[in-house]
Amino acid sequence: MENLFETFSLNDTITLKNRILMAPLTRCMADDNLVPTQQMADYYSRRADAGLIISEATIIRPDGQGYPNTPGLFSPEQIKGWQVVTQAVHKNGGKMFAQLWHTGRVAHPYFYDGDEVLSASAVGVEGNVPRMRELRYQTPKAATKTDIQNLVNDFVKAAENAIEAGFDGVEIHGANGYLLDQFLHHDSNKRNDEYGQTPENMVRFPLAVVDAITDKIGADRTALRISPGAYFNMAGTAEDRDVFDHLLAALEKRDLAFLHIGIFDDTMIFDYLGGQASSYVRANYSKTLVGVGGYSAETASTAISEDKFDLVAIGRPFIANHNYIEKVKKGEALTPYSEDMLAELV
Numbered sequence: 394m395e396n397l398f399e400t401f402s403l404n405d406t407i408t409l410k411n412r413i414l415m416a417p418l419t420r421c422m423a424d425d426n427l428v429p430t431q432q433m434a435d436y437y438s439r440r441a442d443a444g445l446i447i448s449e450a451t452i453i454r455p456d457g458q459g460y461p462n463t464p465g466l467f468s469p470e471q472i473k474g475w476q477v478v479t480q481a482v483h484k485n486g487g488k489m490f491a492q493l494w495h496t497g498r499v500a501h502p503y504f505y506d507g508d509e510v511l512s513a514s515a516v517g518v519e520g521n522v523p524r525m526r527e528l529r530y531q532t533p534k535a536a537t538k539t540d541i542q543n544l545v546n547d548f549v550k551a552a553e554n555a556i557e558a559g560f561d562g563v564e565i566h567g568a569n570g571y572l573l574d575q576f577l578h579h580d581s582n583k584r585n586d587e588y589g590q591t592p593e594n595m596v597r598f599p600l601a602v603v604d605a606i607t608d609k610i611g612a613d614r615t616a617l618r619i620s621p622g623a624y625f626n627m628a629g630t631a632e633d634r635d636v637f638d639h640l641l642a643a644l645e646k647r648d649l650a651f652l653h654i655g656i657f658d659d660t661m662i663f664d665y666l667g668g669q670a671s672s673y674v675r676a677n678y679s680k681t682l683v684g685v686g687g688y689s690a691e692t693a694s695t696a697i698s699e700d701k702f703d704l705v706a707i708g709r710p711f712i713a714n715h716n717y718i719e720k721v722k723k724g725e726a727l728t729p730y731s732e733d734m735l736a737e738l739v
């Protein structure tokens with residue numbers, strides 16, 4: 394497994410000390426003003442020996458919130474709270490990106506002032522907010538062009554705030570059925586303006602966010618997570634394939650720090666992608682790729698040696714083992730993950 398512990402240069406400015414990323418993991422533990430706490434700083438700094446920590450998804454503005462106590466990056470208090478986190482991680486020799494998030498139609502006005510939920514089109518998700526069973530998802534409003542421009546601006550502002558908060562960069566959350574992903578799949582995007590119908594149109598808003606953030610903080614500090622294979626709050630269709638072909642071709646021309654797949658289990662096969670999400674992206678994108686989804690150190694090491702991806706993100710095992718890196722290096726047994734571990738930050 395030596396390949397996992399090699400350094401890896403994302404670009405001229407950022408070199409990781411190993412190839413293992415801590416995956417973004419929502420923990421719903423920020424305070425009621427969505428400010429990160431000292432417990433969160435302790436939790437992240439205990440994991441600073443990862444090559445890179447990606448923060449739990451962090452909302453760019455109030456109407457992006459879909460779960461309780463998810464942190465934000467839009468108020469001065471939130472920036473200060475994150476400064477404590479990034480300083481603790483840096484002090485322990487780690488690096489950390491902020492994952493920038495808007496949940497789109499998965500948001501709920503229960504969490505913010507206002508009654509609108511924005512998405513690509515007025516197509517809702519079925520069901521209820523997890524752990525908040527009395528809250529049913531509501532039908533969203535299709536974002537107007539002005540809404541879209543404001544969203545781009547708010548993503549950029551959050552990226553600037555992330556840099557002010559001491560993050561080494563940002564990962565734009567374009568995955569897992571949230572706002573940007575809602576523009577990329579036909580299931581949720583029924584628009585007939587320049588943001589819908591054709592692959593070129595459907596990638597327009599996500600790419601605008603990528604380009605505007607890149608212009609502001611640099612491509613070397615900007616990464617993107619995408620879910621070409623729909624699996625969460627989204628139904629995939631065969632027509633989605635052309636959208637992601639188009640997106641990957643456009644991303645190939647940019648110099649992002651990395652591209653990260655959003656998936657729970659990378660053994661899932663998507664007929665319309667011709668196989669696993671990671672194989673599909675690898676075949677259509679030649680730059681730094683982060684694989685994820687059910688990997689152990691052993692299977693990740695093999696996948697990297699077979700050139701399936703360059704870096705691996707580890708999620709649940711990192712929740713269960715704050716000293717994941719050390720245990721893997723020493724060949725020690727890992728504590729298995731269980732859902733009741735989500736109740737506490739350890």
Ligand code: FNR
Nearest residue numbers: 416417418419449450656657686687688707708709
């Ligand atoms: C996640 N995942 C996730 N993904 C993301 O992009 N942003 C997030 O905030 C979260 N939050 C989150 C919370 C919890 C409790 C879990 C279990 C997962 C998905 C995560 O990043 C990763 O893709 C999956 O967990 C698969 O990797 P593992 O756990 O099999 O290594």
Ligand code: 8K6
Nearest residue numbers: 419421460461523524569624625657
């Ligand atoms: C309070 C709720 C915690 C919120 C977590 C937000 C993001 C978590 C992503 C969870 C994904 C669930 C995956 C379902 C996999 C289905 C596979 C077919």
